Amino acid sequence: MTPSERRILLVVHARRDDTVEAAQRVLSAVRAAGAVPVVSAEDRPELAERLSLEGVETLGVDVTVDDLELAIVLGGDGTILRAAETVRGGTAPILGINMGHVGFLAEIERDDMDDAVRRVIARDYRVEERLALAVKVLDADDRVIFETWALNEATVEKASRERMLEVVMEVDGKPLSSFGCDGIVVATPTGSTAYNFSAGGPVIWPTVEAIAVVPLSAHALFARPLVVSPDATVAVEVLERTSGSGILWCDGRRSHELPPGARVAVRRSSRPVRLARLHPAAFTDRLVRKFRLPVTGWRGGLGGQP
């Protein structure tokens, strides 16, 4: 490996024909710019069946995340969350090109791909840092038994369909409330439009730093969505009296079983997730476009001024 060479990771939803075809174009553009394309060891076998990977390096074999300048992602939100996991620990920002259904986390849509790739290769982009969560699971003796992180959310959920989960919720070391429920979502502003949104939590603009806490189907008079400080520590304990066990899920990708007595502690991670941004587009526009919100009848005309 030549240390001075630029290395660009490609994370591709390899099971869709149109996405593989787009990946071919991105590979050509990266090579034409004299940069070295990289794919993950996990993706390589599937991609190799459909693309020529000559000269393409493998992450974890030829290079590490520290060698990456950028990650270009072709897929939907799931693929972007997968890419965030792949580059975790490094500093490479992620450019999401939406090839999926929603693609809320993507910066651009497929029709703008060629121009976007040209721009990121020319380093014509800025980086937006998104708050991420550091998540720890402790056993009943307060020993840390699992550590992970989340870009969207950490959820504590019931593991058995037919049983309610009994939890006590805590903010900054103070108990807040205990109740039976299906679970609790602890979400970032980025994840506020995902599970948090379905659970009735607030949409949080990405420029706001905060952590949302939303109970799922709580059997309680007080179970409102909460918004706490980005520096708060939120903990959820699975009460010993719970009959089934619980499960922790982060971004729907990383999980750990929670026996009665387990405690999940969530706080802001010291490492944000870095997204490559090409347009100064307002979040309001993204929300309207992705959720197809009706805005007909808006008089406006003052350029957003009150």
Ligand SMILES: NC(=O)c1ccc[n+]([C@@H]2O[C@H](COP(=O)([O-])OP(=O)(O)OC[C@H]3O[C@@H](n4cnc5c(N)ncnc54)[C@H](O)[C@@H]3O)[C@@H](O)[C@H]2O)c1
């Ligand atoms: N009831 C629910 O709404 C529910 C249940 C489980 C998981 N989820 C979400 O699914 C996410 C994992 O996504 P996936 O694509 O791998 O799984 P998936 O394929 O099951 O898709 C879940 C949906 O959430 C959307 N989504 C994901 N992140 C988003 C975000 N930040 N803003 C807006 N929409 C977003 C996806 O586009 C997709 O439509 C989890 O982080 C969680 O937020 C939602």
Ligand SMILES: Nc1ncnc2c1ncn2[C@@H]1O[C@H](COP(=O)(O)OP(=O)(O)OP(=O)(O)O)[C@@H](O)[C@H]1O
């Ligand atoms: N190469 C791959 N190998 C295994 N799983 C993959 C691969 N590419 C994508 N996936 C998974 O497939 C699922 C669907 O992908 P993705 O979310 O990108 O597409 P989508 O559902 O069409 O888009 P959106 O989530 O924006 O609606 C995700 O869980 C993603 O992690």
